[in-house]
Amino acid sequence: MKRVITALLAVCLTIAASVASEAAITAVRVGSDIKRVSYNSAIWKKAKFSDILLYPQTTIKMNDEKANGLNAENSVIRARAAAIYNGRDIAFMVRWPDDTVSVQRGDSLTSYPDGFAIMFAMDYSNPYKLPYIGMGSEGRPVVIHLQKAVRPFYEPNGHGDVYMQMNRNQTELFGKSLLRFDKRVKKLGSSDYERSFVSEGFRSMTEIKDGSNRSYARLSYRNKAWTGTLSCPMSDDYVNLHAGAIPVAFAVWDGAKMGRGGLKNLSGWLSVKLEDSAEGDMLINALDERSPGNPSVGKVAVAINGCAGCHQIESSDTPNFMGPALSNIGGYATEAYIRESLVDPSAVVVPGHNRNAHSAYKWYTEEGGRRVSTMTDYSKLDEKTINDIVAYLQTLKAKEE
């Protein structure tokens, strides 16, 4: 009997692999220069827009009581995304609904900006071992471009201009010279909160400040929606996007809900097909893969195997700190990632809380400089059960409003 099932499974898998899935986004090739493409560039008329779904980040619970309250009932955000490229540069547009405009101000301690980010995998040669969606993982780095709605603010780092950081009333200046001082301070204020980062997991995220990358991001609010655009080279020191299809992930922040690091909506890895290439099916299929298992059988298996001992399975479960919460795992993780985490828990150790934040719940140990997950290795389960569990976990995601 078992052999029959295995054979059947093999057939199913072959069929799944032979039927090419649709890419989440099809990038349209254009002839013109898109280095400084913006939200109002006419070239977007040529682009093909697709719907993408952005799930609330619930893997880790942050420690801001007010923000947690505001974000407790978050649902899926349906956004529109498109991509264009010309062989040298690639540009993305993402348009997502937001009822309120939140701009971070320089005179408030409790204002948070709306914004968006686009993430690329530095190595996607094996689409079954992509970086962890939460900003990469050890040995699987990602590059992130971030644009937030922030009023001009003063950036002292890099300038070292201590005098200009002085309170205007404490300068020896009066009248016109004081106005000149104000002007200079304003000029030093950076007006555009655009950042690029390299990251092997949230904690390790490091800003690229040495000018070794180039990008151009823009943000605009119209008709109760934000439109963000990003243009960057298809290949630089960090990424090489010359391929049939590339994995890209999007995230958006809602300042009205005190959104910032850790409090956001994000997509899973989405396949972006470059239209003039015949390749890329492997990546597109990998990102689209559904486990052949039975979700309702998987739900029972999850209960039997005691997953809830460490993981919050549904958002209504008791909060815990040990394993990453799984309530949206089906939204932003690939089939391959969930499977890998089951059978090889140490392959990606989610770079979650500071271990000291919940010192009684160590979700990993360090052995020879390598993080070893404290999760049981479930490769001991038979393949059918694993398929069922993965199928069930793929159903765990927030609903659309």
Add this chain to the structure above:
Amino acid sequence: MSKRQLAMVIDLNKCIGCQTCTVACKTQWTNRNGREYMYWNNVETYPGTGYPKNWMELGGGFDTAGDLQPGIIPNLETDYGVPWDYNYDALLHGGSFEPNVEPTWGPNWDEDEGAGVFPQDNYFFYLPRICNHCTNPGCLSACPRDAIFKREEDGVVLVDLDRCQGYRYCIAGCPYKKIYFNPKISKSEKCILCFPRIEQGLPPACAQQCVGRTRFVGFLDDKDSQVYKLVHEYKVALGLRTDYGTQPNVYYVPPTESPAKFDANGKIIEGSTRLPIGELEKLFGENVHHAIRTLRSEMKKRQETGESELMDLLIAYQHQDMFRLDNNYYRKVAKDKGGYALAPVDTRYIAGKYTKESHTLYFTEDRDDDIKRHRK
């Protein structure tokens, strides 16, 4: 836990609430853009609302199981108060003297109010507060970006401004609310224990300027330091709200003496004391009883015999005796690091694994070369 730990002891029996420490810190560090509302050092009246308002009720810290507790980020308008200034310029042209914003709240808004009924049983004392440079910092544990670090060499807790992205979880995580958000640069900033001074053998500005000689500074493992003697030997200096579980490294000699209460006719109630011991227990824990007993018995001993090392220590005949900063230690640390100063950035991330050189190299490379590069 760091290899060594710098600590401060503040003698509350001697603090007169003059705010010289506050001013010393403000002029040294927090008079710049975006820091106006910050008081890395403040002296609040206890009982009182404190700064920010009701900070003890804003969460953060750890429970007994060691789990970081959620907290609330205070608001500038209502919890700190928008700093105001006056229109000095206008006075030259005959204008009237006006604040630029209507003052509605600020530090020490309730200074000297205290609790109780005047004149029967009113009371208060001063509580100077800086960052506690905790052994188990709530701010550090809350930061999802590893932007806060505790220096191995002396336990000073610093924000790596290069890594900080202004999420403000640290503020929720600190039970003392001694880490502040700078809205102008969108980064968190806090007391740095005047590390540039300390590395040169100078005490922090607040301690140096204290006219009441209330502040001792030294390494907790240095058995010759007053800090060691007060904290570990005599056990008269206690951490503030240690129930928050962060293991603070600023210690307080609790106020021992307070006047007697008056009855309705204005007569002294013999044997009474205005300062409720319960309040001291709340702030300094059970050990406050032992500390007060020791202080009283040493005071008595001093009165009777003229001898008491503890009293001599607390009197602080020579101001410089209050500080043992071991400049040679910092020189040795610098030498071990190849002649470089201790970096005010987290050296784990000087350059990201995949990023190339960044300006943070300024703190580790040969300074002369680097300054040249900056001037280019």
